[in-house]
Amino acid sequence: MPADVISLREAQLSIEDGIAEFTHTRPERRNPLSLDLRADYIEMLDRVESDRSVRALIITGSGGSFCAGGDLRSLQERLQSDDPEINSPDAMRRRLMAGHAWFERLRNLEMPVIAAVDGPAAGAGMSIALAADFILASTRASFSMSFVKVGLLPDMAAFHTLPRIVGMAVAKDLMLTARRIGADEAERLGIVHSLHDAADLPAQARRFARRFAGASRAALAMTKRLLHKSFETPYAAMAELEANGQAVASATPEHVAAVRRFLAGEPSSFDWDREAAA
Incomplete structure (x- = not known):
């Protein structure tokens, strides 16, 4: 395109x-x-x-x-x-x-x-x-x-x-x-x-x-947001944010597809080390 x-x-x-x-x-x-x-x-x-x-x-x-x-x-x-x-x-x-x-x-x-x-x-x-x-x-x-x-x-x-x-x-x-x-x-x-x-x-x-093309956009977005909060956020609050974010990420199509590929022995759609070696 x-x-x-x-x-x-x-x-x-x-x-x-x-x-x-x-x-x-x-x-x-x-x-x-x-x-x-x-x-x-x-x-x-x-x-x-x-x-x-x-x-x-x-x-x-x-x-x-x-x-x-x-x-x-x-x-x-x-x-x-x-x-x-x-x-x-x-x-x-x-x-x-x-x-x-x-x-x-x-x-x-x-x-x-x-x-x-x-x-x-x-x-x-x-x-x-x-x-x-x-x-x-x-x-x-x-x-x-x-x-x-x-x-x-x-x-x-x-x-x-x-x-x-x-x-x-x-x-x-x-x-x-x-x-x-x-x-x-x-x-x-x-x-x-x-x-x-x-x-x-x-x-x-x-x-x-x-190299980010195959990554979960939702997982990357939530990881960035939590990292940006990490220096100012107490442990307990950070743990709650982490749990809430993980709950959302675990329901995304990208996670479901990644688990299916792993169990089927298929390559992951996002593998930084693999892409670096290509």
């Missing part, structure tokens, strides 16, 4: 063989997280969430850049405005909260999300990458919590995601220094899942995403 390609404002969404790929398409400005790109994320999420055929989402950039972070031109226009609905602390608060409305949808998307990072992922660009379940990076990728360089705090959920991935001490290092780290260091810190040549990264990301 040919790919379904949708051109948005500053991004492109393609869906092919159950894999959605969302690409930032403003490489001449290093793909900043502009207001238009934020609107594109909302439209992409609407489409991907409603399409039950989609099994995984890839987020990537174009032109050797993932995302340079917030659009400083837009921020400058805000600072120069005399309108309190645009240039006031409350206006900034509302802008950020509106961003969290779609960002939480991205983080909790009921399928694996893969960030394919080539070139810089800075500021909010790094925050977007951290919201993915897996980061595949090119050897020339770089990451930076660059916010304090422009006198701002990290945002787009970075205070939540980064310490959980690298620990508090390293999160303080990256946030307070705003230093840039290369792909090798990001892999050592556990931020990056795997490294690839820049030319090979798109194909590797698609191959990685396709």
Whole structure:
């Protein structure tokens, strides 16, 4: 089946063989997280969430850049405005909260999300990458919590995601220094899942995403949701959530079919190790 390609404002969404790929398409400005790109994320999420055929989402950039972070031109226009609905602390608060409305949808998307990072992922660009379940990076990728360089705090959920991935001490290092780290260091810190040549990264990301095609969408979705709750949830509450989720998963057609195949000596529809060796 040919790919379904949708051109948005500053991004492109393609869906092919159950894999959605969302690409930032403003490489001449290093793909900043502009207001238009934020609107594109909302439209992409609407489409991907409603399409039950989609099994995984890839987020990537174009032109050797993932995302340079917030659009400083837009921020400058805000600072120069005399309108309190645009240039006031409350206006900034509302802008950020509106961003969290779609960002939480991205983080909790009921399928694996893969960030394919080539070139810089800075500021909010790094925050977007951290919201993915897996980061595949090119050897020339770089990451930076660059916010304090422009006198701002990290945002787009970075205070939540980064310490959980690298620990508090390293999160303080990256946030307070705003230093840039290369792909090798990001892999050592556990931020990056795997490294690839820049030319090979798109194909590797698609191959990685396709390995989820045979998995139970319901099981993956509930596993993600429980993992996201695990750091803040007491044991007893977590045990109840686990039991409730397992009750639902055990009644899905995917579980029934998997048990039948196992007892019949047939190969599983989802076998990560088998797919890796293929």
